[in-house]
Amino acid sequence: MYSCISKALVVLVLHFLFFLPSASAIGAQFYDGGSNLGFALFTTQNASSTDLQMQIKAPKSAGWGAVGIGDVMNGALMFIIYPSADQNSVTVSARTSSGHNTPTPLDKIDLTVQSTSIKDSIMIANIVCRNCTGDQSHQSADVSNSIQPWIWATGPGDTGDNAVSTDAKDVNLNQHDNYGVFFVDMTATHSNSSALPTISGNSDISVKPLPSSVPTLIIIHAICLTGAFLLLFPLGVVALRWFKWVRVHWMLQALATLISLLGLVIAIAFSAMDPEFNTFGEGHQIIGIVVVVYLLAQTVLGHLHHQNFKKIGRRTWISHTHLWMGRLVILLGMLNAVLGFSLAGLTPETIGIAVIAVVVAAITMVLVWFGGKRGKDSGAPIGSSESSNIALSGYNTPRGDDDGSRGGYGQGPPSRGELSYNRGYDTRGYGEQAPTGGRGFV
Known part of the structure; x- marks a missing residue:
């Protein structure tokens, strides 16, 4: 009885397998x-x-x-x-x-x-x-x-x-x-x-x-990152170095950093869904992750620089690291925007983004250079405690106020008892002391 049932099952299984289509x-x-x-x-x-x-x-x-x-x-x-x-x-x-x-x-x-x-x-x-x-x-x-x-x-x-x-x-x-x-x-x-x-x-x-949502995510990713590095970050630099708008500067840089972080999260999401890019081995992907990590480090360095400058009234290694890392991050982000369009195979768009990146970088550097030169020529103090991603510039305030009220041009030199820093030189008068920890620098 059991033998007959076993044979019948074997025949059924073989019959089923026989009629299954082969992989070929x-x-x-x-x-x-x-x-x-x-x-x-x-x-x-x-x-x-x-x-x-x-x-x-x-x-x-x-x-x-x-x-x-x-x-x-x-x-x-x-x-x-x-x-x-x-x-x-x-x-x-x-x-x-x-x-x-x-x-x-x-x-x-x-x-x-x-x-x-x-x-x-x-x-x-x-x-x-x-x-x-x-x-x-x-x-x-x-x-x-x-x-x-x-x-x-x-x-x-x-x-x-x-x-x-x-x-x-x-x-x-x-x-x-x-x-x-x-x-x-x-x-x-x-x-x-x-x-x-x-x-x-x-x-x-x-x-x-490929999920139908991926093309939309790619577009959002491209808008986020190109907008951050070709618009917001450069505007934040110009706001500080040319217009001396300290609060506008750090607000723009903070917004651009958050948008860049969002762009990275979106990129990781659609890359994980894309069999062609889910190994994260492309140069554009690697540079993008590095850039965003640097931006987060910039936020920490900017805060530490601000606190140190308020205490000792001069730049430290943290300040210079923040300064040069910021310059590198913005240029690297611009380059990566170009690499992203190239990776997508969009040749005309790649050329267009490359031209825009070069123009924006050139204009930003010119304004930074002339902004610094204008500050030196007018006798405005240089040095900053605010977070900046490309250059540092700031002004001392008499009582630790972070309102930048003393930072505009044409307001005259600091009064006696106050300290002005210009290119690292101490311009205190005879008998004047370094500022105490209660004085803030913006």
């Missing part, structure tokens, strides 16, 4: 439920190359659908499908793009269209690309990459006269309504089967889609 038959599959775009992939080895065998599906109502090799539109190798002139088949166009411009056809792609159809208002194309892997003159897939990035998009759903229906490979397409990124484990796509891949169901197989 599954390959990889991506499906986006919002746009109903589907993609299936096999890779097969032949004598001269590794072929990509693909099936792409997209709703006819979308106007067009596409997948592409790469993580951004710029330079990606795209396979775009749209209705052909007879409305019963599909035109397949291999294209690439410069920046976010309309993709243009590629002539050097060895692409074979196996079959196309439109069934139940769904466009289907089965294609094979024989030079889409390895080292090519265009973007290509790495069959050994377990996180090969692909992009996808669908059109705006044009109807009437705007509907795409042509056999031409270079027809102009309107900008996408839906798009995203997914990562394919190319090592799981190897197949010895002659069958073409088929999209089955709406699940992802050997694929990690």
Whole structure:
């Protein structure tokens, strides 16, 4: 009795395993439920190359659908499908793009269209690309990459006269309504089967889609960090060195530091969700973490400098460390903003941010230099106890007031019994003593 039951169970298990599709038959599959775009992939080895065998599906109502090799539109190798002139088949166009411009056809792609159809208002194309892997003159897939990035998009759903229906490979397409990124484990796509891949169901197989929230987080991150280092920090420096607005200075620097910290937290969040960057090994990521850590250290150093200066009335090693670290942090943050846009593959934007960073840095340094020179020429005292990220400047007050009331130009020299510090020189009169701990410096 038990022997019969055991044999029956073994037969059932073997029968179940036999009808399970093998890994080589599954390959990889991506499906986006919002746009109903589907993609299936096999890779097969032949004598001269590794072929990509693909099936792409997209709703006819979308106007067009596409997948592409790469993580951004710029330079990606795209396979775009749209209705052909007879409305019963599909035109397949291999294209690439410069920046976010309309993709243009590629002539050097060895692409074979196996079959196309439109069934139940769904466009289907089965294609094979024989030079889409390895080292090519265009973007290509790495069959050994377990996180090969692909992009996808669908059109705006044009109807009437705007509907795409042509056999031409270079027809102009309107900008996408839906798009995203997914990562394919190319090592799981190897197949010895002659069958073409088929999209089955709406699940992802050997694929990690990038969460739709990531592009938004990236934009917020970019706004936070470029705003902090190309606007707020330089404004804080100019407020102190040129206008002598002490409180405006430290408020701007504190705000910029908090925004930078927020930008780092956001960056860590979306990097952890992105299979391409979750190892945190990129130079932009490493520099970003270092910069924010330095900013937090700057806050502590600025406070210690302020307390020491109130007590002894002169700069210490803490003051100079705060001064030079601040200069380094701002320049490093500007550089990292440029590296961030470069990492995203946004070449025109990278050039634009680089130009802005150079201009802002140059203007800031000129104003700092002339601000310091103007202070020396007018006899205004130099030296500061307030937190600054690029330069220190301040003024003594008679009774420990931190209101900067004695710090403006044209207010005359300090009265007898008060101490003025200019470039480290003691300008006290005969018989005058150093200030007591009760006197504050702002």
